[in-house]
Structures are given as structure tokens and as C-alpha cells.
Amino acid sequence: xxxxxxxxxxxxxxxxxxxxxxxxxxxxxxxxxxxxxxxxxxxxxxxxxxxxxxxxxxxxxxxxxxxxxxxxxxxxxxxxxxxxxxxxxxxxxxxxxxxxxxxxxxxxxxxxxxxxxxxxxxxxxxxxxxxxxxxxxxxxxxxxxxxxxxxxxxxxxxxxxxxxxxxxxxxxxxxxxxxxxxxxxxxxxxxxxxxxxxxxxxxxxxxxxxxxxxxxxxxxxxxxxxxxxxxxxxxxxxxxxxxxxxxxxxxxxxxxxxxxxxxxxxxxxxxxxxxxxxxxxxxxxxxxxxxxxxxxxxxxxxxxxxxxxxxxxxxxxxxx
Numbered sequence: 639x640x641x642x643x644x645x646x647x648x649x650x651x652x653x654x655x656x657x658x659x660x661x662x663x664x665x666x667x668x669x670x671x672x673x674x675x676x677x678x679x680x681x682x683x684x685x686x687x688x689x690x691x692x693x694x695x696x697x698x699x700x701x702x703x704x705x706x707x708x709x710x711x712x713x714x715x716x717x718x719x720x721x722x723x724x725x726x727x728x729x730x731x732x733x734x735x736x737x738x739x740x741x742x743x744x745x746x747x748x749x750x751x752x753x754x755x756x757x758x759x760x761x762x763x764x765x766x767x768x769x770x771x772x773x774x775x776x777x778x779x780x781x782x783x784x785x786x787x788x789x790x791x792x793x794x795x796x797x798x799x800x801x802x803x804x805x806x807x808x809x810x811x812x813x814x815x816x817x818x819x820x821x822x823x824x825x826x827x828x829x830x831x832x833x834x835x836x837x838x839x840x841x842x843x844x845x846x847x848x849x850x851x852x853x854x855x856x857x858x859x860x861x862x863x864x865x866x867x868x869x870x871x872x873x874x875x876x877x878x879x880x881x882x883x884x885x886x887x888x889x890x891x892x893x894x895x896x897x898x899x900x901x902x903x904x905x906x907x908x909x910x911x912x913x914x915x916x917x918x919x920x921x922x923x924x925x926x927x928x929x930x931x932x933x934x935x936x937x938x939x940x941x942x943x944x945x946x947x948x949x950x951x952x953x954x955x956x957x958x
Contacts (some may be wrong), residue, residue: 641686641948642706646673646694649713653937660945661687679703687944692716692924693905698724709947711940714927715739716876717957718849732957733943735936737795739927744799746926747874750898751788751842754870756780759920781841781868781895783807789840791857792847792875793819793828800844801826812836816852837864842872849876857881862888870896874926877901886912889919900926 642662645654648669657663664681666673672693673681682688682704690696692714698721701707709731710720717734725732753759757780764770764778784807790797793813801811801822811828813819814836822828833856837843843865847853857871857880865871871894873880882903888894896918902911905924913919927933943953 642684643687643689643944643948644678644681644685645689646678647691647713649689649937650934653934653941656938657941657944661948682707686948687711689713689940689944690719692719694719696720696725701725701728701730709733709944709953711943713936713940716848718876722957731943731947731953733940733947733953733955734957735939736955738935738939739932740795740799742929742932743796743874743926744803746900746922746928747796747800747844747846747872748803750872750874750900750920750922751844751870752783753920754872754896754898754918755783755842757918760917781870783809783842785809786841787812787839788842788844789813789831789836790828791815791833791836791843791845793822794846794848796874797844797846798822798826800846801828812840833861834864837861838866840869841866842870845871845873845879846875847879849878853879855879855881857885859884859887862893865894867892868895870894870898872898874900877903877905882913889913889916896920900924 640662643657645665647666654663654665678694679700682700684706685704686706686708688710690710690712696710696719701724707730711733712720713735715734715736717732720732722732757778761778787810788804789812790800791814793815797813804811805826811826812831813822813828814831814833818830845857862884885897889897898920900922901924914921939955943955947953
């Protein structure tokens with residue numbers, strides 16, 4: 639019997655061909671629109687492998703309707719869209735794509751920091767709208783980045799990569815993590831702080847924490863109130879780690895200077911969302927790892943994991 643693989647979004651044709659040389663492969667036809675829930679349920683019913691996106695909810699209900707399922711290969715580092723416990727109970731392997739997107743995501747996080755501080759998007763809009771009539775000393779003046787203090791929440795591999803970029807700007811590097819990262823302290827001169835200390839001292843707070851029960855909503859009204867009025871909040875981790883209502887209030891009350899956001903509580907974010915009407919907010923559509931090179935490598939890693947598991951070999955990047 640030829641095993642079936644269902645891919646929930648249109649991906650690179652070479653990757654599809656690689657899988658097709660081993661298995662029966664079916665692909666949801668759209669690159670831009672998520673596979674509908676009913677279609678995912680239908681396809682999972684006789685699939686041996688699913689190649690999923692963060693937007694696909696692989697919950698207990700779906701897993702119970704997929705008796706032949708052996709592996710779910712998630713095209714992301716995070717896997718909070720998957721009920722890992724339910725999968726474990728059914729002996730289903732879950733894999734992700736760690737490491738390969740570290741530098742690309744760090745590039746995006748630091749880009750948000752720089753663009754927020756120097757008001758890049760606002761300035762680009764200003765000139766496109768014909769508003770530039772003359773030069774003035776404080777025209778769209780922003781904040782310096784060099785020699786400032788960056789506070790990184792979540793000093794994993796992406797956090798370390800962001801810290802390396804910060805070193806190039808002669809920044810003081812603070813971090814908060816559930817455990818001390820002695821390698822970052824030694825190699826990057828990163829200094830551990832409690833969350834409150836980090837928020838009080840940092841000019842830029844970069845959130846890269848994964849979404850867990852402990853981190854959900856960890857950036858709330860109390861936390862934003864601790865930040866400097868001149869500080870910027872950058873979130874390139876997971877949207878629900880920050881309470882958006884509290885963030886909006888902090889921005890409106892000028893408790894913080896601005897925000898750069900790649901992730902949101904609900905994705906995709908609605909165009910009428912209050913955050914999108916604020917000039918001091920830069921919002922991008924969860925593109926942290928979105929470079930052609932990195933996304934291709936992520937897809938290839940998902941395919942390799944699927945091939946390994948469905949042919950009786952150990953997965954390369956198992957999360958449980």
C-alpha cells in the first residue's frame with residue numbers, strides 16, 4: 639500500500655516531487671489561503687502524514703479522525719497549533735523546523751527594532767504622500783539604536799542571534815529566560831535580569847518567548863507600565879505572549895514610544911484593528927522566517943522528516 643501525505647498549503651514544487659517519488663501526495667491548492675477545517679479533517683482521515691502550517695489546528699478531534707496518521711511535520715519552530723499530548727497518546731510523531739530559520743528570524747526582529755526606532759515606515763509614507771515640503775531639524779526624528787540597551791525575552795538560539803546583531807551596534811545586552819544562558823553570558827556579554835528589571839532598564843524590549851501556559855499574556859498592563867516612556871516593544875515570538883489591549887493602552891497613554899510586531903493574538907489580524915491605525919506601530923504579517931532560502935530549507939526538512947518516519951527511520955527534528 640502506498641502511503642498518503644497531505645500538504646495543507648501549496649509549497650515548493652521540488653519538495654512536492656521529492657515526496658511524490660515515495661508516496662501518494664495531495665496538496666491544498668492555495669498558497670495564500672488556509673486549508674478549510676472540513677477539508678483538513680477529510681484529508682487527515684486517510685493520511686499517513688500531514689505537512690502543516692501554524693494556521694492549521696491539529697487538535698484532539700482531528701487526531702481521533704486520523705487512524706493511519708504517523709507524523710505531523712509542522713512548517714515552523716513553534717507547534718502550539720498542535721495538541722502534542724493527544725498526539726503522544728496515539729503514538730503520532732510531531733516534528734518542527736528548528737535552527738534552520740534562526741538567522742532569518744533574527745534579521746526580521748532586528749529590522750523591526752531599527753524600523754521602529756528610526757520611523758522608517760512612517761517616513762516612507764510621508765514622502766509618498768507628498769508631505770515633504772522642506773527640511774527641518776526634527777523632521778521625523780527617531781531614536782538612536784547604537785549604545786542603547788536591548789532586553790531580550792527568550793534567550794534561545796534566535797535570541798542569541800539577535801544579541802549578536804545588537805553587539806554590532808555596541809548595545810548593552812540584557813536578557814530574561816526561564817533558565818540562565820551561560821553561553822550567551824560568556825560569548826555575548828549578555829546580562830541576566832528578572833523580567834521586571836529588564837523592562838525597567840531596556841530601551842528596546844524584544845520578545846522571542848515561545849507560547850506556553852506560563853508565557854501567555856506575560857506582557858500585560860503592569861509590564862508595559864514598567865517600561866521607559868522612550869522604549870520600544872518588539873514581538874517576533876508569539877502574539878498571545880502580549881496582551882494586545884494592554885499594549886494598545888500603553889501606546890495610547892504614551893507609556894512606551896512604539897512597537898514593532900510580526901505576531902498577533904489572532905492571525906491574520908483584521909485591517910480595522912486599532913494597532914494598525916497607530917503611526918508608532920509597525921506591523922508585518924508573521925514573516926519572521928520568510929526568505930526564499932529559509933522557507934525552502936524548512937520545506938525540505940519537513941519532507942525529510944516525513945520520509946524518515948514513513949519508512950521506519952527516526953525523525954530528524956522530533957518535538958515529542
